[in-house]
Amino acid sequence: MTVRDRKRVRTRQALVVAAVDLFERHGYERTTIADIAAAAEIGTRTFFSYFATKEEILFPETDARLRAAIEVIEERRPGDRPATVLLRAWERADEVDEDDLADGLATLRHRLINEVPAVRGRALQFYCDAQIEIARRLAETFPDELDEVSATALTGAxxxxxxxxxxxLLREPDRAMDPAARRDMVRRAVRTALAPWLERAHQAAE
Structure with a gap:
C-alpha cells in the first residue's frame, strides 16, 4: 500500500468516526455532510471522494465485504458444496470489517435503519444488490446443483x-455480550438456517 493509499484509508476512517460521533450526539437528521467533513478536518467537496451520500457512511465496507465473498466463491475447492462455500464467504467478508460489532457502528446503523427511512432504503438496496450478485455467482459456480431460483433461495435463507x-442481538445495545460472542451466535443461527444444505454437503462428502 502506497503512502497515498494509507492516507485515503485514514481519511475514510476519520469520516466514519466523525459521523458516528455526530449522529450519536446531534442526531442523524441534524448532522450535515459539512459537519462530518469539518469534524474529520477535510473539505466538503473532498467528502464526496469517499462517500456519495450521508447514508453511505453508515455502510463503509459493504463493497469490500461483497468483493471478499465473491473471491471465496470464485476460489471454490474440489468437493465444495454451495452451502459450505457460502459460509466460508461470509466468514471472509466478516474479516474485512471485524471491528463492526465492536466500535458501535453496527448498533447505530441498526437503530437508524429502524428510525430513518432514507437509511432503511439504502440498507435494503445494499443488501438486495449483494444478495442477487452472490446468488448469481453461486449459480454460475455450481450449475449442476443450482439454478437461479434455488441459488436465490439459498442466499435468501x-x-x-x-x-x-x-x-x-443489536436491539439491546447494552446487552452484556462481547463482539466475539455475538459473531458466534450469528454463526450458529446461519448454520441452523442452512442445516438442510449443510447436511446434503456432508452426505456428498462421505
Whole structure:
C-alpha cells in the first residue's frame, strides 16, 4: 500500500468516526455532510471522494465485504458444496470489517435503519444488490446443483438468518455480550438456517 493509499484509508476512517460521533450526539437528521467533513478536518467537496451520500457512511465496507465473498466463491475447492462455500464467504467478508460489532457502528446503523427511512432504503438496496450478485455467482459456480431460483433461495435463507440474528442481538445495545460472542451466535443461527444444505454437503462428502 502506497503512502497515498494509507492516507485515503485514514481519511475514510476519520469520516466514519466523525459521523458516528455526530449522529450519536446531534442526531442523524441534524448532522450535515459539512459537519462530518469539518469534524474529520477535510473539505466538503473532498467528502464526496469517499462517500456519495450521508447514508453511505453508515455502510463503509459493504463493497469490500461483497468483493471478499465473491473471491471465496470464485476460489471454490474440489468437493465444495454451495452451502459450505457460502459460509466460508461470509466468514471472509466478516474479516474485512471485524471491528463492526465492536466500535458501535453496527448498533447505530441498526437503530437508524429502524428510525430513518432514507437509511432503511439504502440498507435494503445494499443488501438486495449483494444478495442477487452472490446468488448469481453461486449459480454460475455450481450449475449442476443450482439454478437461479434455488441459488436465490439459498442466499435468501442465509441473509435472513444473519439479518434476523443481528436484529435481536443489536436491539439491546447494552446487552452484556462481547463482539466475539455475538459473531458466534450469528454463526450458529446461519448454520441452523442452512442445516438442510449443510447436511446434503456432508452426505456428498462421505
Amino acid at each position: 442465509f441473509a435472513g438468518a444473519v439479518g434476523g440474528a443481528l436484529y435481536v
